Amino acid sequence: MILKKFTPHRAVISSWIVIGMSLIMVAAVSVLAVFNYNRQKTGMQQMLNEKGAALIKSFEAGTRTGMMGRFGAESRLQTLLSETASQEDILYIALVDISGRVLAHNDPDYIGQQFTSPHTMKYLAPAEKTSWRTIDREGMPVSFEVYRKFLPVLSGSRTPKMREGMRMNMRGPDNETIWCQPGWMEGLPQDRILDPEERPVIFIGMDASPYAEAMREDFRATLMTSAIILLLGMAGIVSLFWAQSYTRSKKLLRDSRAFAAEMVASLPEGIIVTEPGRTVTFVNPIAADMLDLDSMESMGKPTTAILPASMNDLLEAITAEQRVVERELSFTNREGSELTAAVSATNIISEDGDFVGTMFILRDLTQVRRLQATVQKQEKLAAIGNLAAGVAHEVRNPLSSIKGYATYFASLFEHDSEKKKAAEVMITEVERLNRVISELLEISRPSDLKCRETDLSFLLNSSIRLVRQDADAGGIRITTSIDETMAPLLVDPDRITQALLNLYINAIQAMTVGGVLSISSRDQGSGITITITDTGTGMSEDTGNKIFDPYFTTKNTGTGLGLAVVRKVVEAHNGTVEFTSRENHGTTFTIFLPRQRKQDIAE
Helix, strand or coil, X not given: CCCXXXXXXXXXXXXXXXXXXXXXXXXHHHHHHHHHHHHHHHHHHHHHHXXXXXXXXXXXXXXXXXXXXXXXXXXXXXXXXXXXXXXXXXXXXXXXXXXXXXXXXXXXXXXCCECCCHHHHHHHCCCCCCEEEEECXXXXXXXXXXXXXXXXXXXXXXXXXXXXXXXXEEECHHHCEEEECCCCCCCCCHHHHCCCCCCCEEEEXXXXXXXXXXXXXXXXXXXXXXXXXXXXXXXXXXXXXXXXXXXXXXXXXXXHHHHHHHHHHHCCCEEEEECCCCEEEEECHHHHHHHCCCHHHHCCCEHHHHCCHHHHHHHHHCCCCCCEEEEEEXXXXXXCCEEEXXXXXXXXXXXXXXXXXXXXXXXXXXXXXHHHHHHHHHHHHHHHHHHHHHHHHHHHHHHHHHHHXXXXXXXXXXXXXXXXXXXXXXXXXXXXXXXXXXXXXXXXXXXXXCCEEECHHHHHHHHHHHHHHHHHHCCEEEEEECCCCCCCEEECHHHHHHHXXXXXXXXXXXXXXXXXXXXXXXXXXXEEXXXXXXXXXXXXXXXXXXXXXXXXXXXCCCCCCHHHHHHHHHXXXXXXXXXXXXXXXXXXXXXXXXXXXXXXXXX
């Protein structure tokens, strides 16, 4: 047998092939990373542009409302500018004429100054359609600036129900009369702001630095993942060209498999590999945790026996034309918790074109979706709260006068007269409206807790006494199981009492024909759990999904703010509030208040 000697020339060729393949892979990964970064940048610009357009429309609507006097006599356009620009991600709002001079600004000191040059204004060519640009002003962070012509008065917007006392300013679009509440633009060049011939331009500057930082973080994560994939690819390429003999090839293959398995096991994503017969050959720990699988017991089992049906459907969706299929799927684990994951399924094809198996890549999106929902909800509540708080403050002042006059008129009539009853009804309705406004302000203002060490067993017993008379009147029996040995907890007793009373009252009102209200507590070491159960009408699943939303109520006289206040109080203590309910089987609310230091609550 003649052995063929391994020549240095062949080694040189193999080395160059390996280097060339590696460079191609580096280039491909780099292009994909840059493409992903540009796609995210475009998405960020589109999102900020749409947000800015929405703010401009809202501001114009607020201006129209103020011009008609619907904000009250004390509101001003300058106040609307300042309050709208007070949101943390808005840097400034300015109304600028065609020469670039500031007509109105959220900071009154800028009024009359040069916002930009006339040449720039001509270059921007503002129109009725929203446009944007990025700009770096001296002394301010990089801003994403959205602008368009300021259109506070729309064609056909004037109604015959304009407030008395308004005065005419000028002619608007289609030669229509523009009306404006006297004093609405006090201190501002009203004629130039509402000039129909040379409309000013509204600029809204938004802080783009958080979005840019998020994009940079994502880009770094993409580069890290790309580097790991690149290392895996290079390991595979090197193992192919180093197979000089069967023994050496076997050893190198074994080493490469061990290296790849360790890398895959360390990736922050779940990976499942199957062979052509659709039996599982590999499950990394992350995938095992996500799907409640045992990595060792899963080996050799068919995918239909251990994987969810939705993942098996991905295998059917893979075709010769579409070898990679990605979907967002939801799973339910053994504990009943919902898990959302992005699942990719791809066929593994050898160099000879042979199908050698399928690989699933799972990326947990549960926390991402929760954070997105939380951020969207907080932004919505913040916007509503800012507007509602301003309106509430304006409404509350005249309510006191109305109640005072109604009380005075009630004292002028005889005890059983219809006029006295009408005055008393007016007083009652004013008090109810004032209560609604108080709850509205409670939702909109930040939590200001005054925490101290509190005996929760005493607090629970005290709060129950406050509603016992209402429960007795409704034929409701109250049962308690309160742990009297609970250690004191750092809470705001007034706010916790407020949250408990809201839950008690809701439970009593849900039991229209009597029932049992059960209240219990227990010390879990890390915190205290309070459980409130009623035997009332219960809730449907659709109703349960909305009960913590402000203004959602199923009662004819409810404000829809009680449970929203409960959740805000509990979350301000870094606690949680959960519930279970079935129609005609009652409802159970569970509050958990953790043990923590005063600085933890302040944070």
